[in-house]
Amino acid sequence: MSDAFIVDACRTPRGIGKQGKGALAHLHPQDLGATVLRALRDRNALDTATVDDIIWSTSQQRGKQAGDLGRLSALWAGYDLKASGVTLDRYCGGGITTVGFAAAQIIAGFEDIVIAGGTEMMSHHAECDAWDVGTEYAALGRARGNYDLHLEHPISHVGVAADAIAAMEGIDRATLEALGVDSQRKAKAAIDAGHFSKSLVPVYNRDGSLALDHDEYPRPETTAESLAGLKPAFTGVENVAASPDGTTMRQMIERKYPELSWEPLHHAGTSSGVVDGSAALLLASESALKANGWTPRARIVTSVNVGDCPTLILNAPVPAARKALERAGLTVEDIDVWEINEAFAVVTEKAIRDLGLDRTKVNINGGSIALGHPIGATGAILIGTALDELERSGGHYALITMCAFGGMAPAIILERLN
Numbered sequence: 001m002s003d004a005f006i007v008d009a010c011r012t013p014r015g016i017g018k019q020g021k022g023a024l025a026h027l028h029p030q031d032l033g034a035t036v037l038r039a040l041r042d043r044n045a046l047d048t049a050t051v052d053d054i055i056w057s058t059s060q061q062r063g064k065q066a067g068d069l070g071r072l073s074a075l076w077a078g079y080d081l082k083a084s085g086v087t088l089d090r091y092c093g094g095g096i097t098t099v100g101f102a103a104a105q106i107i108a109g110f111e112d113i114v115i116a117g118g119t120e121m122m123s124h125h126a127e128c129d130a131w132d133v134g135t136e137y138a139a140l141g142r143a144r145g146n147y148d149l150h151l152e153h154p155i156s157h158v159g160v161a162a163d164a165i166a167a168m169e170g171i172d173r174a175t176l177e178a179l180g181v182d183s184q185r186k187a188k189a190a191i192d193a194g195h196f197s198k199s200l201v202p203v204y205n206r207d208g209s210l211a212l213d214h215d216e217y218p219r220p221e222t223t224a225e226s227l228a229g230l231k232p233a234f235t236g237v238e239n240v241a242a243s244p245d246g247t248t249m250r251q252m253i254e255r256k257y258p259e260l261s262w263e264p265l266h267h268a269g270t271s272s273g274v275v276d277g278s279a280a281l282l283l284a285s286e287s288a289l290k291a292n293g294w295t296p297r298a299r300i301v302t303s304v305n306v307g308d309c310p311t312l313i314l315n316a317p318v319p320a321a322r323k324a325l326e327r328a329g330l331t332v333e334d335i336d337v338w339e340i341n342e343a344f345a346v347v348t349e350k351a352i353r354d355l356g357l358d359r360t361k362v363n364i365n366g367g368s369i370a371l372g373h374p375i376g377a378t379g380a381i382l383i384g385t386a387l388d389e390l391e392r393s394g395g396h397y398a399l400i401t402m403c404a405f406g407g408m409a410p411a412i413i414l415e416r417l418n
Contacts, residue, residue, distance in 0.1 A: 002112075002285040004103035005296035006414070009384030010039045010199050011279035014372040015216045017122030023212040024203060024276040025123035029058070029065045032203065032278035033073025033119040039201040040115060040282045041077070044294065048074075052111035054085035055102050057094030057118030057376040060125050061087065069119055092343060093305075093404030094118055095279065095379025096412050100303030102283045107300075112288040117280030120374035153310045154243070154252035155406060159234035159266055161313040162344035164253050167262030168312075169350055176345040177227040180270040180369050183342055187366025188220040195365050195392065199279075199384045217273045217372040232264030233271060256311045270345040275372030279380035298387050301397070301413040302327040308407045314347050316409030317401040318354045324399060324411040332356060335413075336395025339382040341402030342367035351401075364389055378402065383412065390416040 012032050015024030024032065033056070041048055056070025071085030090097045098116035105111040156164075166176065190196060191214070202213035238250040253260065289296055304323045308316035317340055325331060338361050340348045352362055365385060368378065379402060386398035401411035 001107055001109050002287065004106040004283050004285070004300040005289060006298040006300070006387060007282040007284050007289070007294045007296060008040055008044050009279070009281045009387055010036050010043070010201050011381045011384055012036060012203050012277050013200060013212045013215050014275040014277040014374060015212050017274040017276045017372070017374070019123050022123050022276055023216055024121070027203070027205070027211065029069060029119050029121045029124065030073045030076045031206070032121065032276065033069055034077035035201060035203050036117060036278050036280040037074055037077040037079065037115065040280055041079070044282060046282065049080035049082045051079065051083040051113050051115060053105065054083060054115045055098040056085060056087040057090070057098045057379070058087050059089055059091050059094060059120060059375040061089060064124050065119070065121065073119065089376070090408065090410065091405035092341065092373070092375050093379060093402055093408060093410040094376045095381065096383065096400060096402065096410040097305070097379070099281055099283070099300070099380060099383055100410060100412055103300040103303055106283060106285045112285040114283050115280055116283060117278065117380045118377035119278040120376040121276040122274045122374060123276050154247065154256065155310045155313065156252040157234065157237050157242070157249040158313055158405065159271065159344065160238045160249045161253065161311070162266050162346050163234060163264050164257070164260060164262050165312055165314060165350065166265050166346045168260060169346070171346055171349055173265045175349060176265060176270045177224060179345040179349055180227055181222055181224050183363065183367045183369040184218060184220055184222040186364065187218045187370035190365035191215065191218065195388065198388050215371055217275050218366070218370045222269060227269040230267040230269055233267040235264045238264065253311055266344050266346070270369065272341070272343050272368035272373035273371065275374050277372065277374035277377050277381065279377045279384060281380060281383060296417050297391070298414045298416050301415050303410065303412045305408065305410045308409070310407035313405060313407050314343060314403040315350070316407055317347060317351050317403050317411070320401050320409035320411035321351070321355060321399055324401070324413050328413050330397060330413070335397050335399045336361060336393065337364060337386045337389045337398035338362045339386045339398065339400040341373065341378060341382060342369045343373060343403050345369065347403050379410070383414065387414060387416070390414065391418065
């Protein structure tokens with residue numbers, strides 16, 4: 001068996017995920033996937049005929065994102081026909097899962113060169129356009145037909161669950177907004193300092209003109225005062241009927257937690273942004289490193305998955321992080337860089353509190369509130385961001401985790417090698 005090593009990581013800029021507003025929205029998802037796949041090939045002199053598999057993540061596998069987007073993106077990128085591909089769905093957690101699966105194949109000795117990553121174009125999800133205004137996101141679940149079978153373990157709306165968790169944990173709106181402002185501040189500082197330049201690759205239109213070369217979503221002008229003036233986003237959706245018996249999103253939570261009372265708190269400034277994006281990582285075995293003359297940037301220490309309450313949806317990152325630390329024989333203090341996806345401010349705030357984290361080590365370059373959350377791609381983006389930060393700061397270990405719909409969370413730990 002071999003360790004699994006990260007050779008390289010790259011991502012596209014994140015474009016605003018709305019038709020007519022985002023710089024990437026007119027493109028096909030395969031264009032974004034092909035962009036990062038070409039970058040890995042060209043940056044590493046990769047003979048694509050030697051790629052054993054491409055493991056991809058896309059959450060909404062319908063419309064232009066239907067089919068095996070990993071394989072189709074590789075073909076569009078001009079990869080050798082021998083480079084196979086598969087596309088999976090773990091909702092928001094898929095981008096971490098692809099890297100875990102790729103590492104497992106290498107560690108088991110089954111494969112030597114595997115690419116992991118994901119693509120999500122939120123601009124192609126009409127149902128998701130209102131995530132940050134809170135009126136239509138419930139349609140995502142209904143479109144899948146998922147809610148109909150979840151009467152025993154009801155799965156509510158993610159924003160409503162975020163508000164419920166905040167009440168359960170005693171986290172007030174001002175605290176959530178402080179995290180939102182801080183995400184914007186850190187993202188601006190990172191962009192100004194060029195912290196994303198190593199991984200970020202521009203996206204071009206099919207005619208060769210530049211589509212986007214920078215993250216489009218951040219709002220650096222955000223202040224505590226501006227967020228305080230926003231209306232809560234999920235007041236309308238909490239009353240949407242989401243099951244055959246007419247149970248609403250709020251009632252789903254109230255049935256399971258009858259003593260819980262809460263008020264809507266989260267809004268666009270404390271929720272992850274709707275964006276388009278793609279990311280990919282090149283992983284290799286020790287023998288593949290030697291054969292290609294590659295210097296590994298990091299080693300995959302461990303990769304785990306955890307399930308938690310599906311009704312509250314968002315609470316699995318903490319147990320996932322604890323499980324990863326235990327499997328790796330590490331402690332909280334051993335981790336130099338934490339990436340905890342800001343699906344909603346309460347997710348990161350709760351993790352910081354529960355794990356007793358040093359805030360200066362968490363989402364150092366901003367998070368999804370400022371930069372956006374292209375669902376199936378975000379995990380791969382965060383792994384690349386964490387790796388870049390380890391190298392820049394001289395840190396040793398990074399832990400990346402994120403909540404996933406259905407009450408799940410993957411977590412992965414990296415060890416910097418150079």
